[in-house]
Amino acid sequence: MSISVENIVYIYGEGTPYETVALNGVSLEIADGEFVGLIGHTGSGKSTLVQHLNGLLKPKSGRVFVGGAEIGAKGAKPVEIRKKIGFLFQYPEYQLFEETVYKDIAFGPTNLGLSKEETDERVRESMAVVGLDFDAFAQRSPFDLSGGQKRKAVIAGVIAMRPEVLILDEPTAGLDPRSQRDVLEMLERIKADRRVIVILISHNMGDVARVADRVVVLEKGRVALSGSPAEVFAHEEFLDSIGLGLPPVTELMRRLRLGGVDVEGSPLDVDEAEELLDRYLREAAAR
Amino acid sequence: MTIIRTENLVFEYRKDDESPPVKAIGGVNIDIEAGSFTAIIGRNGSGKSTLAKNINALLLPTGGAVYVDGFRTSDEGALWEVRRRAGMVFQNPDNQIVSAIVEDDVAFGPENLGIAPDEIRRRVTDALRAVDMYEARAKSPHMLSGGQKQRVAIAGVVAMRPKCIVFDEPTAMLDPRGRREVMDILLSLHRDGITVVLITHFMEEAVKADRVVIMDAGEIVMDGPPPAVFARSDELRALQLDVPLTVELCDRLRRRGHDVPEGIVAVEEMVACLCR
Numbered sequence: 148m149s150i151s152v153e154n155i156v157y158i159y160g161e162g163t164p165y166e167t168v169a170l171n172g173v174s175l176e177i178a179d180g181e182f183v184g185l186i187g188h189t190g191s192g193k194s195t196l197v198q199h200l201n202g203l204l205k206p207k208s209g210r211v212f213v214g215g216a217e218i219g220a221k222g223a224k225p226v227e228i229r230k231k232i233g234f235l236f237q238y239p240e241y242q243l244f245e246e247t248v249y250k251d252i253a254f255g256p257t258n259l260g261l262s263k264e265e266t267d268e269r270v271r272e273s274m275a276v277v278g279l280d281f282d283a284f285a286q287r288s289p290f291d292l293s294g295g296q297k298r299k300a301v302i303a304g305v306i307a308m309r310p311e312v313l314i315l316d317e318p319t320a321g322l323d324p325r326s327q328r329d330v331l332e333m334l335e336r337i338k339a340d341r342r343v344i345v346i347l348i349s350h351n352m353g354d355v356a357r358v359a360d361r362v363v364v365l366e367k368g369r370v371a372l373s374g375s376p377a378e379v380f381a382h383e384e385f386l387d388s389i390g391l392g393l394p395p396v397t398e399l400m401r402r403l404r405l406g407g408v409d410v411e412g413s414p415l416d417v418d419e420a421e422e423l424l425d426r427y428l429r430e431a432a433a434r
Numbered sequence: 435m436t437i438i439r440t441e442n443l444v445f446e447y448r449k450d451d452e453s454p455p456v457k458a459i460g461g462v463n464i465d466i467e468a469g470s471f472t473a474i475i476g477r478n479g480s481g482k483s484t485l486a487k488n489i490n491a492l493l494l495p496t497g498g499a500v501y502v503d504g505f506r507t508s509d510e511g512a513l514w515e516v517r518r519r520a521g522m523v524f525q526n527p528d529n530q531i532v533s534a535i536v537e538d539d540v541a542f543g544p545e546n547l548g549i550a551p552d553e554i555r556r557r558v559t560d561a562l563r564a565v566d567m568y569e570a571r572a573k574s575p576h577m578l579s580g581g582q583k584q585r586v587a588i589a590g591v592v593a594m595r596p597k598c599i600v601f602d603e604p605t606a607m608l609d610p611r612g613r614r615e616v617m618d619i620l621l622s623l624h625r626d627g628i629t630v631v632l633i634t635h636f637m638e639e640a641v642k643a644d645r646v647v648i649m650d651a652g653e654i655v656m657d658g659p660p661p662a663v664f665a666r667s668d669e670l671r672a673l674q675l676d677v678p679l680t681v682e683l684c685d686r687l688r689r690r691g692h693d694v695p696e697g698i699v700a701v702e703e704m705v706a707c708l709c710r
Contacts, residue, residue, distance in 0.1 A: 294479075320607060325675070417686075421687070
């Protein structure tokens with residue numbers, strides 16, 4: 148399973164005074180099992196791009212292939228493609244509606260026409276993936292859960308459909324630090340499985356640097372940068388100029404350096420920064 | 435001078451008629467100085483948003499009392515006196531914008547206060563200048579970025595000329611630039627003398643306050659200037675909160691045996707310490 152986006156163009160409100168080119172020739176290849184962080188400021192085209200992957204939007208020109216099948220081609224069944232793509236929108240807890248966590252997660256598989264046994268298996272499996280203990284949570288009301296637990300319950304509902312692509316739009320926004328860490332650890336587990344493509348849309352550069360194999364930067368409807376977190380976050384001035392920025396720890400080290408602390412390197416996590424500063428202080432003491 | 439005072443504030447609610455009451459706030463006493471900048475931190479469900487909503491009378495205490503500039507929020511007749519003194523900015527700018535034109539949106543609040551048209555015009559202009567959105571006054575809010583929309587929402591509150599503004603996670607939905615823009619506006623309002631109460635999950639924002647209040651299970655568990663509060667990093671972690679990165683790194687370097695003093699919060703202080 149892979150995704151191929153070939154030179155797509157999308158225009159909102161074409162022919163009206165509000166005409167806006169949202170995507171202006173985007174090409175992107177995503178390999179099987181890859182974890183992609185998609186970043187860009189509000190209005191850069193991130194949501195428009197991912198809505199092309201399950202055919203919610205049709206490009207004005209260009210083509211989109213998911214698992215070899217062209218989206219929107221004659222004879223292509225949108226339903227078949229949507230089954231492969233799991234979508235988690237912003238603030239997904241508003242989508243919870245059942246009496247129990249179990250029923251909420253079972254809703255999708257039941258609608259696929261799966262038997263009770265198969266549905267049960269999928270509910271258990273997806274709760275394990277997101278890290279919600281079955282005995283503790285299955286019979287609870289989703290509305291009594293904490294913010295982080297609610298997010299996990301919704302994500303479990305998406306995973307229960309066994310999608311081949313998981314698209315997550317700001318899954319940690321508005322959560323407290325502990326719940327953010329929980330959701331991030333869940334993403335790392337999903338990544339370690341390598342069973343699905345994950346596309347993570349986020350304004351949190353620290354999260355993206357931590358979990359993504361590859362970071363794709365959208366700006367003005369085009370792919371401006373694409374590479375490993377280290378490669379992409381080395382472009383600090385460019386990222387600054389388009390309203391993004393660096394992961395917090397990378398930014399802190401940059402500010403220490405600007406302040407006159409003579410320390411090399413652009414660490415992407417706190418452990419790495421600790422090592423660099425430890426070495427710096429040892430060398431300073433030896434001098 | 436105290437502008438906001440809570441006296442043994444209790445707030446309980448029931449999920450439905452049969453269920454027992456849940457205590458969101460269990461006896462909070464806090465005095466907030468006029469012109470100060472207070473950050474309130476706590477995990478989801480700690481009661482911090484409930485406290486904020488009690489400050490501008492969106493919620494009324496079920497026990498104890500809240501005073502804003504001397505007006506008791508639960509007194510009948512005090513409601514508008516409270517609300518014109520304590521404004522509130524929420525997380526999602528889209529839910530706070532009511533008009534199709536930026537300046538109409540900002541005028542909405544003062545119009546409802548029954549202010550004369552000339553005065554409204556003046557206030558709208560001042561408020562839009564204060565948030566640096568005057569150039570966009572004739573635009574439609576939906577054409578703006580998230581940060582710009584949030585600034586318009588702030589202008590709508592500023593135009594009411596409140597003495598105090600409570601910000602409830604105003605940057606949670608914004609991109610990095612939007613976050614910076616909103617924090618810059620918040621700091622400049624504070625410099626202009628407005629009392630600022632900021633509820634946030636971002637420790638780097640809380641560091642900029644004069645005072646940090648930590649809430650847990652409906653109570654205040656820590657209260658003090660940022661260096662004093664963040665020096666208690668182990669207790670904060672036990673409350674499942676984060677500490678600012680500067681504090682985290684200084685802790686780790688101390689544990690490795692380096693001579694790094696406690697209480698470093700600002701990046702400039704860390705630079706000064708490392709450059710010795």
